[in-house]
Amino acid sequence: MLLLIVEGWAARYSTMPDGSRHISHFYLPGDICDLGWLVAPLARQTISALTPIKALAMDREVLQQGMGEDPALAHSVAVHSLHQLESQTEWMVSLGRRSAAQRLAQLLHDLYRRIEGKGRAHHGACALPLSQQHLADFTGMSAVHVCRTLRQLKDLRLIDLRRRQLTIPDLSELDAQTR
Amino acid sequence: MLLLIVEGWAARYSTMPDGSRHISHFYLPGDICDLGWLVAPLARQTISALTPIKALAMDREVLQQGMGEDPALAHSVAVHSLHQLESQTEWMVSLGRRSAAQRLAQLLHDLYRRIEGKGRAHHGACALPLSQQHLADFTGMSAVHVCRTLRQLKDLRLIDLRRRQLTIPDLSELDAQTR
DNA sequence: CGAAATATTGAGACCAATCAAAAACAGTGG
DNA sequence: CCACTGTTTTTGATTGGTCTCAATATTTCG
Numbered sequence: 001m002l003l004l005i006v007e008g009w010a011a012r013y014s015t016m017p018d019g020s021r022h023i024s025h026f027y028l029p030g031d032i033c034d035l036g037w038l039v040a041p042l043a044r045q046t047i048s049a050l051t052p053i054k055a056l057a058m059d060r061e062v063l064q065q066g067m068g069e070d071p072a073l074a075h076s077v078a079v080h081s082l083h084q085l086e087s088q089t090e091w092m093v094s095l096g097r098r099s100a101a102q103r104l105a106q107l108l109h110d111l112y113r114r115i116e117g118k119g120r121a122h123h124g125a126c127a128l129p130l131s132q133q134h135l136a137d138f139t140g141m142s143a144v145h146v147c148r149t150l151r152q153l154k155d156l157r158l159i160d161l162r163r164r165q166l167t168i169p170d171l172s173e174l175d176a177q178t179r
Numbered sequence: 180m181l182l183l184i185v186e187g188w189a190a191r192y193s194t195m196p197d198g199s200r201h202i203s204h205f206y207l208p209g210d211i212c213d214l215g216w217l218v219a220p221l222a223r224q225t226i227s228a229l230t231p232i233k234a235l236a237m238d239r240e241v242l243q244q245g246m247g248e249d250p251a252l253a254h255s256v257a258v259h260s261l262h263q264l265e266s267q268t269e270w271m272v273s274l275g276r277r278s279a280a281q282r283l284a285q286l287l288h289d290l291y292r293r294i295e296g297k298g299r300a301h302h303g304a305c306a307l308p309l310s311q312q313h314l315a316d317f318t319g320m321s322a323v324h325v326c327r328t329l330r331q332l333k334d335l336r337l338i339d340l341r342r343r344q345l346t347i348p349d350l351s352e353l354d355a356q357t358r
Numbered sequence: 359c360g361a362a363a364t365a366t367t368g369a370g371a372c373c374a375a376t377c378a379a380a381a382a383c384a385g386t387g388g
Numbered sequence: 389c390c391a392c393t394g395t396t397t398t399t400g401a402t403t404g405g406t407c408t409c410a411a412t413a414t415t416t417c418g
Contacts, residue, residue, distance in 0.1 A: 014272045017358055022272040036265055045268070067257060071250035074257050078246065081260035086215055088267045089224070093193045093201040095274035096319030100374070131396065140275030142375055147398060149374095163383090179196055279406070310364065321407055326366060342415080365414065375404075382397065388390085 001057050003033050008053035009129050013137065014045050023138040024088075026050075026111065026130075030118050035077060051129050095140050098178070103139040104149050106178040108159055112168055128166040153177075180236050183211050187232035188308050192316065193224050202317040203267075205229075205290065205309075209297050214256060230308045274319050277357070282318040283328050285357040287338055291347055307345040332356075 010027040012034060024045065027033045033047055067074045094103050108128075115126045136146040153159045158174045160167040168174055189206040191213060203224065206212045212226055246253045273282050287307075294305045315325040332338045337353045339346040347353055 012268075014276075016276055020276060022276040024268045024271050036261055036268075044265075067254060069250070071248070071253055074250055074253040075246055078253050078257035078260060081257060081264055082215055085260055085264055085267065086223075088264065088271060089191075089203045089215075092203050092267060092270055092274060095271060096317075097193075097195055097199060097201040133396080138275075143396090144376080144398085145374055147396095151398090312364080322364090323366085323408080324406055326364095327406095330366085359418100361416100361418085363414100363416070365412100367412080368410090370408085372407075373405095375402100377402080378400090380397105380399080382395100384393100384395075386392080386394105388392100 002035070002060055002063060003055040003057055005029050005031050005033060006054040006056060008049060008051040008055075010047055010049045010053060011134065011138075012045050012047045021137045022140065023134065026138070028114055028118060029120075035081065050134065094178075100139065100141050100145060101149050101152060102178050103141070104135065104146065105153060105158065105174055107135060107139055108153075108161075108166060108168070109171065109174050109178060112166060112171065124169060124171070125165060125167040127164060128161065129164055181211060181213070181239055181242060182234040182236055184208050185233040185235060187228060187230040187234075189226055189228045189232060190313065190317075191224050191226045200316045201319065202313065205317070207293055207297060208299070214260065229313065273357075279318065279320050279324055280328050280331060281357050282320070283314065283325065284332060284337065284353055286314060286318055287332075287340075287345060287347070288350065288353050288357060291345060291350065303348060303350070304344060304346040306343060307340065308343055 005027050007029055009029075010033060011023045012025040012027070013021050013023040015021050025034075027047070063073075067077055094106055098106070111128065112121060112126060115121050115128075120126055131143075132146045132150065133143045135141075135150075136143045139146070141149070150159075150161060153174075154161070157169060158177060160169075184206055186208055188208075189212055190202045191204040191206070192200045192202040194200050204213075206226070242252075246256060273285055277285070290307065291300060291305060294300045294307075299305055310322075311325045311329065312322045314320075314329075315322045318325070320328070329338075329340060332353075333340070336348060337356060339348075
């Protein structure tokens with residue numbers, strides 16, 4: 001079953017043998033979770049809601065069949081996947097070669113841009129329903145180090161993050177931190 | 180221009196401001212490099228040959244147009260991209276949460292399986308035209324640490340790697356190391 | 359054979375993990 | 389409104405994995 005998220009957040013993650021987690025994708029309202037299941041019906045990863053969720057369900061096999069018949073659908077799935085590949089590639093680079101502070105700045109920047117694109121940000125501020133543990137599980141850090149690194153970014157006035165509210169005074173300045 | 184590699188290896192990588200690199204994909208004979216250019220014509224990453232290369236060139240715009248007209252083509256691009264997404268996701272997890280030894284074991288295992296799939300491996304052995312620096316640039320390690328970690332794997336008789344020749348006595352045992 | 363690239367080894371430094379405890383916060387029922 | 393509970397955040401101290409630097413050995417190749 002594929003879901004089109006209408007309201008709320010979800011995450012796709014792997015659980016390691018020692019119990020720790022790695023989140024590989026956050027799903028926001030408007031996102032479809034998860035097209036990967038079209039080709040890998042035996043999911044190796046878990047998707048679970050981070051907040052209460054409203055979503056529209058689609059039958060996997062219907063979409064699978066449609067992709068074989070409707071050129072426009074197959075085309076849009078292809079374009080969508082290629083874009084996501086580009087974005088994931090960028091994250092492979094970050095996880096491999098960038099510092100903790102850069103990864104955290106990049107994640108907050110990315111998320112803000114996605115939220116903004118959905119019209120849910122105003123005046124540099126938006127709701128961010130993630131705990132520091134969630135940020136850690138995506139960026140490959142410990143929750144403790146996320147806390148410390150977040151403090152650096154706050155002290156530099158690059159971000160403000162309190163009570164699940166993210167404010168970014170200057171988006172381009174935060175972006176500059178990620179390089 | 181897209182290339183279908185006939186002979187030789189290539190890599191797609193990013194260069195960081197400090198001059199270090201991160202390789203996000205290795206291209207083997209039979210691979211197409213790079214479909215990502217269909218949607219992101221302004222490449223942010225570089226692709227370069229690791230060995231002398233023989234390849235077939237395709238015009239990007241021809242394929243782009245074909246994808247809009249030929250359902251089968253769009254479909255196969257979609258399926259191919261979705262599979263690659265799954266594989267990249269697995270690498271995000273590794274770069275974020277697995278140890279250097281696990282990542283190295285995983286890379287060698289992955290590469291061996293791909294080479295084997297192309298009929299270029301025999302009796303657990305295959306040619307691997309990569310330097311330790313290349314392995315380091317993919318796994319997010321330093322070349323020095325690749326050397327030390329490779330030694331561990333060799334001492335455990337999980338692999339043998341000399342003169343660009345990789346031998347894996349027991350594939351499943353190596354795979355077990357990656358978890 | 360000589361030169362360049364690659365691999366190996368050792369010592370020391372550093373970033374980030376872990377452990378542990380306290381403080382702040384959010385949600386619950388009285 | 390408050391006490392109670394569980395979760396999340398913050399802080400400090402310590403440990404550990406991996407990096408960097410530097411020197412030497414080995415391999416590759418013209």
